[in-house]
Amino acid sequence: MSTLTKVLERNIKVIEKNADLTEGRFRLGHHLMPPVGWLNDPNGLCWYKGRYHVFFQYAPFDVEGGLKFWGHYTSEDLVDWKYEGTALYPDSPYDCHGVYSGSALAESEKLHLFFTGNVKIDGDYDYINEGRETSTLHVESEDGIHFGDKEEIISFEKYPEEFTCHIRDPKVWKENDRYFMVLGGRLKGDKGAVLVYESENLKEWKFKHIITTPEAFGYMWECPDYFELDGKKFLSVSPQGLKREEFRFQNIYQSGYFQVKEDGSVDERDFREWDMGFDFYAPQTFTDNSGRRLLIGWMGMPDAEEEYTNKTIDEGWQHCLTVPRELRVKDGKIFQYPAKELERLRKEKTILDDEKSIVEVRIEVNEGFDLLIEDIAVTDRSFQISMGGQMLFKYENEIAEIGFSEIAGAGRNKRKAKVSELNNIRILADTSAVELYLNDGEIVFSTRYYPDCEDLQLKVKGGKFRGNLWNLRKMIFTK
Known part of the structure; x- marks a missing residue:
């Protein structure tokens, strides 16, 4: 553990020490929330060695956001939870300005985490087309709690040239003895898209192709998720830049899914929103030991401070996650329902x-x-x-x-x-x-x-x- 990591860990433990997850008028009874500070995207959702693992974007030093870490909860039953502390710190040259979102893969007695490291270069930059470095990073664990050294598996310098600096949020899965990864991206010209990579060993990744719509469907696709359910393949994304309407796209940003066609393409006409409420964004799915596909989303919305306020700010914390939802397909739609354990x-x-x-x-x-x-x-x-x-x-x-x-x-x-x-x-x-x-x-x-x-x-x-x-x-x- 580096000196920087030790300092960050000590400071977080000091501010968390007096945090009571049940204290406060609006502290939650059956939703996961941060001990202190800010929570956003669910990350690294998985079942590993007899426990559910839920990581989350965590800014412990600032209730309004700020420098991002990964917080960590575990549970044996989706009902009662243990807070495991901070799992990942912005403590390397690859992620010194934030450990951004990512996913988990449990395999061969190891838990692999994949995430985006954020680096912002000092200077007069727009941080969209220049000034930002967002490499894809990887760490391993043998117990799901303690993680080894970070390694850069896809450098920001090797992303396709047609993309801006906004590439992030890796989701990794295994299919037919090979590994695949999707990353959310913003093409030059302000068009959302997903990058697809392939690997044989989780270390070396080869760019395969891009998934996008014929016409621009938002300028950025965040938090992609690619999965199969009931024999059908789906691509979930959180697009930014859609025009608001009366009965759809009502929030500043959206989250939804496409059913992937046989040729691997998607059509914006097939996009279906996950949730029609005020506070839902950046969902992630995973499969547990029983074979169920579960979804957890962030009960929050980025860049919506002028529209809504959260009264928990006065209690020193902000935002929560949805309850775990089981997914099933009916009539071409994905239905979501609270996990039976609740x-x-x-x-x-x-x-x-x-x-x-x-x-x-x-x-x-x-x-x-x-x-x-x-x-x-x-x-x-x-x-x-x-x-x-x-x-x-x-x-x-x-x-x-x-x-x-x-x-x-x-x-x-x-x-x-x-x-x-x-x-x-x-x-x-x-x-x-x-x-x-x-x-x-x-x-x-x-x-x-x-x-x-x-x-x-x-x-x-x-x-x-x-x-x-x-x-x-x-x-x-x-x-």
């Missing part, structure tokens, strides 16, 4: 009686709740769910909408999605985060929110249904 958080159950036109039940927001409403038959003009007198969800004229008051939303107002029919809805609500799953995960809304009191009336009206409401115990977070 049902273990359920405590007392209240059966909702739909014989009345309006169903009301008091909830404890500071604990979180799991609401499942099934067999919905909309009888009035619209079907609504509200909390504390404020509309949380509305379905009307084949449009699903979430909405928040000025206080609860902290700048977040409304987001919409077109849904031909509403069969069921599940709401996972935490102290300051809520995820809504429509029709078994056909449509998902994820957002941060900040109730102005801890005891609220939940009201459901406008339809016949079967419903259950569970209070949730909080996850156990240990350090």
